[in-house]
């Protein structure tokens with residue numbers, strides 16, 4: 437399908453990009469990898485009058501690893517995360533989840549900023565951001581601000597971003613090395629969006645019991661969420677098979693998934709419990 441007509445700008449600075457978006461009064465959209473926006477335009481789901489291409493903003497394509505955690509510049513591509521060997525230690529959960537994103541060609545162009553701004557409820561990175569208490573740095577005409585991931589995703593394809601705001605960075609808190617973690621996803625084919633997926637991690641207290649449990653899921657609601665009842669099943673316990681099963685059951689009870697052409701609500705409810713249980717079993721098997 438042909439795209440609807442649009443104007444095109446390719447600013448050389450972030451300030452210029454923000455000014456272009458602000459001047460368009462909600463009729464412009466940033467263009468990053470184009471892997472979601474271009475199909476949406478082809479299907480007339482989005483019809484921006486102006487595309488503001490971010491490709492010259494090379495400062496936004498970077499992965500920084502410090503004692504405070506991992507900072508992903510918004511123009512970081514999936515491929516960059518896959519290629520960065522440092523992330524295996526600095527954030528193994530991120531690396532494992534991103535390995536499930538899309539297919540080769542899309543991974544070569546798609547960006548982390550585009551993914552969070554697009555806010556697909558089945559996308560991996562928004563799920564990791566919510567699970568890991570990430571912050572999303574944005575800049576607009578009114579200045580810069582940091583938005584907690586849990587407040588950023590509002591509904592399918594709806595975020596807390598204002599029309600003139602650009603995501604500049606996703607900040608993931610530091611990852612202590614002994615942390616136990618797991619990521620499990622079920623999709624119809626490798627690279628497809630998740631029908632359901634679970635990201636889990638917890639730390640160990642001096643007695644070897646789980647503490648600080650985080651359980652996040654995607655594909656089973658209108659945005660990524662943490663499941664507090666499942667987390668409560670884990671905290672303070674030795675994370676064994678029984679605890680994993682109970683947390684999986686709690687996760688199933690905690691979600692009210694939608695029904696679509698791929699699966700019924702009941703199927704997804706059951707599936708998410710299995711994903712949580714398997715992710716926890718993988719976590720407890722890591723030493």
Ligand SMILES: Cc1cc2nc3c(=O)[nH]c(=O)nc-3n(C[C@H](O)[C@H](O)[C@H](O)COP(=O)(O)OP(=O)(O)OC[C@H]3O[C@@H](n4cnc5c(N)ncnc54)[C@H](O)[C@@H]3O)c2cc1C
Nearest residue numbers: 466468469470471472473538546547549550553559602603
């Ligand atoms: C066949 C197919 C399979 C896919 N499978 C998966 C999958 O399994 N998992 C997954 O997570 N994704 C999947 N994707 C989506 C892919 O990962 C996209 O790359 C990603 O969602 C959007 O990134 P992008 O850089 O291409 O953004 P674009 O398509 O350029 O933009 C997407 C949206 O974000 C906005 N935007 C882009 N950058 C910014 C920014 N810095 N600040 C503010 N707004 C911005 C745009 O205006 C637009 O609204 C798939 C896509 C396709 C076509």
